[in-house]
Amino acid sequence: GENVEQHPSTLSVQEGDSAVIKCTYSDSASNYFPWYKQELGKGPQLIIDIRSNVGEKKDQRIAVTLNKTAKHFSLHITETQPEDSAVYFCAAPKGGFSGGYNKLIFGAGTRLAVHP
Amino acid sequence: GAGVSQSPSNKVTEKGKDVELRCDPISGHTALYWYRQSLGQGLEFLIYFQGNSAPDKSGLPSDRFSAERTGGSVSTLTIQRTQQEDSAVYLCASSLGRVEAFFGQGTRLTVV
Numbered sequence: 001g002e003n004v005e006q007h008p009s010t011l012s013v014q015e016g017d018s019a020v021i022k023c024t025y026s027d028s029a030s031n032y033f034p035w036y037k038q039e040l041g042k043g044p045q046l047i048i049d050i051r052s053n054v055g056e057k058k059d060q061r062i063a064v065t066l067n068k069t070a071k072h073f074s075l076h077i078t079e080t081q082p083e084d085s086a087v088y089f090c091a092a093p094k095g096g097f098s099g100g101y102n103k104l105i106f107g108a109g110t111r112l113a114v115h116p
Numbered sequence: 117g118a119g120v121s122q123s124p125s126n127k128v129t130e131k132g133k134d135v136e137l138r139c140d141p142i143s144g145h146t147a148l149y150w151y152r153q154s155l156g157q158g159l160e161f162l163i164y165f166q167g168n169s170a171p172d173k174s175g176l177p178s179d180r181f182s183a184e185r186t187g188g189s190v191s192t193l194t195i196q197r198t199q200q201e202d203s204a205v206y207l208c209a210s211s212l213g214r215v216e217a218f219f220g221q222g223t224r225l226t227v228v
Contacts, residue, residue, distance in 0.1 A: 006158075034216070043120070043207055043219035044159070089158060103149075103172060104217060106159040 002027040002094040006107025013080050014115055021110045023090035024072040030092040033066060033073045034104070038087045047088075048075070080114045087111050118142075120220035122208050128226045129198055137193040137223045141210030148191050149217060150183060153205040162206075165191060198227045 003026040013019050025033075031052040036044035050057045050064045050073065057064050061080075066073040077084055091104040121140040129135050141148050150162040161175040165185045176182070180198075185191040195202055205224050209217040 036219075041221070043122075043209075043221045046216055046218065049216070091159075103161055103164055104159075105161065106151075108158040 002030060002092055002105040004090060004092050004105050004107045006090050006110060008110060009108065010111045010113070012113045012115065015080060015082060017080055019077045019080050019084070019112055019114075021075045021088055021090070021112070022072060023074070023092075023107050024070075025092040025105075026071065027092065027094060028071065030094075032093050033064065034091050035062075035064060035075045036089045036091065036106075038089065038109075040086075044089055077112075080112075082114050082116055085112055085114045120208055120210050120218055122206075122220035122223050124223060125221065126224045126226075128228060131200060131227055132197055134194065134196045135198055135225065137195075137206050137225070139191045139193070139208030139210075139220060141189060141191070141208070142212070142218060143189075145210035145212045145218075146188065147211040147217075148185060149209045149211070150191070150193050151207040151209065151219075152177075153207055153222070155204070159207065162193070195225075198225075200227050203227045 006023045034049035035047050037047045038044045048059050048062050048064050050066050061078050063076045087109045089109050090107040094103045094105050123138045148165040151159040153159050163183050164172040167188045168185050180196045183193045203226050205222040207222045209219045211217045
């Protein structure tokens with residue numbers, strides 16, 4: 001089945017620096033890759049996603065890149081701010097997404113700390 | 117409602133008791149998912165509903181766990197004879213037949 005590995009498990013950066021979180025997946029049928037941000041005491045919030053027909057997607061300070069050949073995708077946060085501090089999760093659907101069924105397999109998470 | 121709503125937000129129960137966790141998905145969302153998040157861990161898939169049926173129950177850890185969904189809306193996750201290892205945050209998510217899944221805030225279950 002699908003296995004999603006995420007690293008690093010913790011990441012500490014200075015405000016204004018960039019942060020990169022990487023994930024690898026095992027199921028070549030996976031075709032959708034979301035990233036979630038989870039703040040303390042809250043549920044995960046979808047922040048950006050990418051589908052397998054593109055290699056990169058950007059939304060202001062965040063971007064996601066996808067390398068289907070190598071089966072890895074990464075989250076890039078530029079000009080980090082203290083409010084970016086949270087746990088970030090990557091995910092991939094087991095067997096790909098079709099017909100509304102989206103059984104996401106999550107990575108173990110990365111705890112990002114942005115220091116002022 | 118505006119988002120996925122879960123209740124209670126916190127639940128403390130004695131070992132051996134049964135508990136029911138409730139999820140109100142976003143109105144109109146046909147797909148509903150339950151995940152479990154143990155302390156400091158990632159999200160573990162439990163069960164998926166499409167409408168009222170559950171085509172994938174593969175993540176339920178044991179037969180003490182069950183879930184149902186009625187009217188294509190509210191879902192209840194029931195844990196019978198709770199054990200300490202059941203302590204976790206139980207998260208519900210819903211989706212409108214598209215890829216994006218939206219999560220509730222979760223129910224923190226503590227079994228003492």
